[in-house]
Amino acid sequence: MNYTLHQLQIFLEVVKQESVTRAAEAMHMTQPALSIQMRNFQQQFDRPLMEVVGRKIYITDFGKEIAEMAGRVVKEAQEIKFQTKEYSGELSGSLKISVVSTGKYVMPYFLAEFLDLHHAVDLQLDVTNKSLVVESLKQNQVDFALVSVRPDRMDLESIDLLENKLYMVGNKEQFDADRPFIFREKGSATRKGMDEFLKSRKNRKRLELTSNEAVKQAVIAGLGYSIIPLIGTKHELENGDLFIIPTEGLPIKTMWQLVWLKGKRHSPAAKAYLEFLSERKEALAKLHFEWYM
Missing domain, CATH: 3.40.190.10 (Periplasmic binding protein-like II)
Structure with missing residues (x-):
């Protein structure tokens, strides 16, 4: 067999991501370059490491065994590198x-x-x-x-x-009671803080999105209002895309x-x-x- 450490790392990333495209992004490679390396790696074995059904990658049982061994090899290789650095007095x-x-x-x-x-x-x-x-x-x-x-x-x-500070924000300076609130998904810290703040109020219809960035863009587009961390809104506030709505009981601080x-x-x-x-x-x-x- 004639595989390289880099090919082992690529294979492990494909296993982790279950996607060649996402693995290429994580490895900072082009998708064609990563696919070539994966094809060369697969050629070292007479049994398939993975199967593609539709657009989804499935790792075979044999592939999972190889991934487990590859993980140990990559870890040991990293330890060799780190030990070499430590012997030279360099933090690694x-x-x-x-x-x-x-x-x-x-x-x-x-x-x-x-x-x-x-x-x-x-x-x-x-x-x-x-x-x-x-x-x-x-x-x-x-x-x-x-x-x-x-x-x-x-x-x-x-x-x-x-400190983390959460404020009510909208794409206009005035609050419009007819527009809905936009929530993060359940389980997020932002959602927990928003639920606590709004539990005593009569909430209008709500939208629910899965990231603060998605919520922020929805607010900018005028879909409604939200309570979001100030930390991720600097440029939008400076550009006038977002406005802080002064609200009693806010900011929430964690x-x-x-x-x-x-x-x-x-x-x-x-x-x-x-x-x-x-x-x-x-x-x-x-x-x-x-x-x-």
């Missing part, structure tokens, strides 16, 4: 962080300087919905998670990064927190990152979020 390793969707406006600003200081540290940043973030914590699949509302019934430690399982044994990279945040988080918040604070 990987940081795995899961971030709720709105956290994409926050987390990168608390990472960039650390990664500039430590070029041998690899970052895996997964931006997803709250339920998957919580599940990754429960399964101990990540070093840290960024949340604005602490998950229930989990024994966690945390460090506060930035805290962006980096959380991890209590008692977790951190890698050297994760320990270094916590030390970095303890020293630099206030300065970074002031540098990047002065408009917001």
Whole structure:
């Protein structure tokens, strides 16, 4: 057999994404280039690794076995690289962080300087919905998670990064009682805050969307009003696409927190990152979020 480490990484990404297109995007490759590598990898085996039915990819049982072994090989290869860096006195390793969707406006600003200081540290940043973030914590699949509302019934430690503020917004300065509210999906922290705020009011017909970005665009288009985190609205407010509607009882305030399982044994990279945040988080918040604070 004559497969490469890169082909193993590509195959694992296809298995994870269950899509060649999404795998190519995640690997920063063109779809044709990734397909060629996958075809060359498949040619190493006399049994199919996956099947395509319609437009959906299904991993065969044999493919799942190969993916499990490939995962171990890739992990060991990463450990060799990290150990080589550590022997030279350079901080290395990987940081795995899961971030709720709105956290994409926050987390990168608390990472960039650390990664500039430590070029041998690899970052895996997964931006997803709250339920998957919580599940990754429960399964101990990540070093840290960024949340604005602490998950229930989990024994966690945390460090506060930035206040989270939710305001009523619309595409006009005045509130029109005939227009509906636009909600996030159930389970999101934004939806929880909105439900709490509106529970004593008579709500008009509602729309429900699955991301803050989708809600924001719906509000800009004039479909209704919503209560959303201020952190992701800077440019829209500056451009006059959105307006904050002064409302009694708002803003709702929570805290962006980096959380991890209590008692977790951190890698050297994760320990270094916590030390970095303890020293630099206030300065970074002031540098990047002065408009917001």
